[in-house]
Structure formats: C-alpha cells, structure tokens
Amino acid sequence: MDDRLMKLRTMIDPFVHVHKGTILQESLPGLRDSLVFLRPTELQKALLEIASKAKSFFQEVCWVSLISIHPSLVAEEEMFSAYKSEIQKTESTTDAGVKTKFVTKLIWLADALGERVLVFSEFLDPLVFIKQKLQSQFSWNEGREVLYMDGKLDENQRQYSIRSFNDESSEAKVLLASQKACSEGINLIGASRVVLLDTAWNPSVERQAISRAYRLGQKKVVHVYRLITSGTVEVQKYASQTQKDRISQLIFSPTDGPTYHSETSKIVSEDKVFEALVDDKSLNPIFEKIIHQPKASDLIDTFDFTDLKR
Template identity: 55%
Template sequence: MEFIKLCVVIKEKVLVFSQYIDPLKLIMKHLVNWFKWTEGEEVLYMHGKLEQKQRQTLINEFNDPKSKAKVLLASTKACSEGINLVGASRVILLDVVWNPAVERQAISRAYRIGQKRIVYTYHLVAKGTPEGPKYCKQAQKDRISELVFACSSRPDKGKEKIAEAVTEDKVLDTMVKHLKLGDMFDNLIVQPKEADLVEGFSILMP
C-alpha cells in the first residue's frame, strides 16, 4: 500500500502480477479500503475469465494517461504475449514461477514499444519461506539462459544506463530510508540485466 501511495504521488501507474486469484482479490480489497478507490476506475482487475473485448477495454483504460486508472491487478496467465500495458512503469511480481520466460513475458507487457519511462520490476519475496530458494534457482536459470543466448558483441553503454537507473528509483529509496517503512526490508537484491534496460529489484521482507 505504501509503495503504491508513493507511485501515485509521482504519477506513475503500477502493474501487479500474480499466478493466483486470491492475492489479487485481497489487494483489491485493501486498495478500495485504503485509498477509497473504486474497482473499474482507479483500480482495474484483469483475469483469465474476461472476454477479449473486456480485456481490450481494460487495456485502453489503463494506458490512457487521462483516465483515473492507477493500478492494474493482473493474472500472469491472462496477460500473455501481445498485450500492451505501457501505461505502467512499475511492475510488481507477487510470486515466483519456475519458468523465467513466464515472468519475462509479464514484464514485457510494460517494457515494450511505446513505453516512454524506465520500467522498474520488483519481486516481493517473504524471508524464511520456500519462495526465497525458489527465486534464487529461477534467477540462476534466467542468468544461464542470458549467457547462452545473449549477443557477445553487446556494447557497454547499456551497463552505464542501467547503473544510472538504479539511483533514480525514488520510490524504493524513499521506503528504505523511511524510519517506519525501512524495517520491513531484510535485504535488497538489485539485478540489472544486460539483455534489456529493465531494472529488477528482489525485495526480501520479514
């Protein structure tokens, strides 16, 4: 809730992904109560049971800079390839999937042609749960894949831009340095990827 509050202040939209419906419904409930928002206006919800026409309506509403939409809660499976969600510049992944390609596709909904902002991606991982080791193995698989398939002649300029982008995440910096909010973080793992300019943050929380 605090993360979304800070994003709203700087006028950036948030895309929240989960493989499961229940966490999305819970977040929807909190958003409505916390911010006094209305489902279908400030907060949108995209799941697999929606018809294509309904999905496209949500996409258009979310991407419209003049709309009230601030957060889109989306099922990972519902937002498959081909969906354009460039209205978001902050992507939160609530759970870890074994196949790195699935998460990459989810992130690519925001990081694609037409996006004018840097896209920041966050994995929220609870400390002391099976999610931690699972994420580490998934990240290792992803990194090996990049080493095998990435072009070896990639210029170093991308690294400079990524390093610069890390210091520009005002939302995360504000939360970490906040007297009350900083305690929720056990560890921050920054994982810039050479294959693109998406900034990935893994956040371990107690």
C-alpha cells in the same frame, strides 16, 4: 571458456538465432530491476512454519505465496486453525502482510508522482484481496482507479481495461493482473512500475510479464520489484530461476550481466519512490536485503545452488 561449452556453441550456432532486442535499448528510457527480500511478521513466520509441513510441495508453494501476501488469505484452511482467531484479527489491516504493506505504500507513492503500477500474481485470491484493500483504504473504485484482469474476463472487458490503463487522461492508478491471463501479447505501457508478488519457476514467465510495460511505446523508465519472502521456498524458487538464466547466458551470451534484458535496457541508477519506501521508518524493518540491477555474479553469491533439492 570451457572447451565443451565452445563445442556446444559451435553446434547450435547454424540453427539458433538470438534476438538481442537492442531496439528497446535505443528507443526506451530504461529499466531498473530490484530484487527485494522481505522479512515476514511473527504471525506470518508461524504460519509459514506450518506451511512447510504440507503434504505436497505444490500445496506448500501455494500456501507460502498466500501467507507472504497476507495471513488472512489462509483463514479458511484447516491446517492453520490453531491461529484462526489471530488471523481474523488481521483481516482489516494491510500491515499484517509484508507484501501487502509494501504494495499499498508503493501504489500510494507512485500515484503521488502521477505513475501507474502493474501488479502481477500467479494466484487470483491475492489480487482480489489487494483490490479490496485499495478500495477501502483509499476510497478507490473498481473500473476507475483500480482495474482488475484475469482469464475470466470477456474480450470487451479486457479491452476496456487495457485502453483505460494506457489512457493518460483516465483516472486509473493500478492494474491487478493474473500472470497467466496477461503475460503475453498485451500492451500495458501505462505502467511505469511493475510488481511481481510471487516467483515463477520459469524465468520466461516473469520476462513476459515485465514486457507488458517494458515495450515500444513506453515513455517512462520502468521499475520492476520482485518480492521474495525471506526464509521460504520462494528463495529456492528464485535460486532455481537464476540458475536456469545463468545456464542460458553461458550458452547464448558470453558476458556476465543483469539477469533480465542484459543487452536490451539502459541501466537506471535512481528510484526516488523506492528510496522513500526504504527511508520510511514504518517500512524499513521489513527489508532484509535489496539487490538492484542484479548480475549473475551477485546472485551466485546470494544463493547456494548446491542445495536445490526440489
């Protein structure tokens, strides 16, 4: 180990206590973390190319997140007016957006096994869009099969959604939630599958989101799916997040392990629902790369950390 790193560890050791959270490993069935790189459709590629020319980086990040979920989410943006007619043709189909296609199929298969899905996004429009698609495609109702939660909900509505989602006797199948509104202090152990639709710059934001389901009281293995659209700024965002995690590991943990809950979760090697998704001939082409239980060494090989310019 580098002498400077050892010196830093020695300096902070009297002041910093690192909670390993081993009680989770001892008490919970386990956690399986999957990093899923998805290929955008041809229309998405065209729109993503336009988004890369946005005047501000913040605007690019927002547009990339929306387009990656479904093209119709940018239908009213003047920047994409050249493709307006093509975008409008896709509004009624989930297949036009790789992330929407993945999520709806995952929810359908999970429900067949009696499992519930928790879907997080940093943006509200994708959550509302997916909610509407689930209602129309599966004839589900909001407040019964489909639950929705953002920062605008009052306390009574929020508590109702939480109780309903965690109640095994309820008809709830999926909870669509804003990361900012639901990332801390909420118990959502009704979910055994967690989908992160977009990538946050701060790794702790995603940890908090996952920890809504992976916490004491959980009776099932929790499967996490981090969705990244290949060839976009989302790859850069996750690379930056990985680099931050790696630095944290170097300072606080001496071993190379999974980037999330490396010392707090049992390793799970099987996911029949995900295997069914990959084997589905209509879905298989959207998968570019899949990394299960990613280790820091795997991600160093995947990302070029010398090219993190923004």
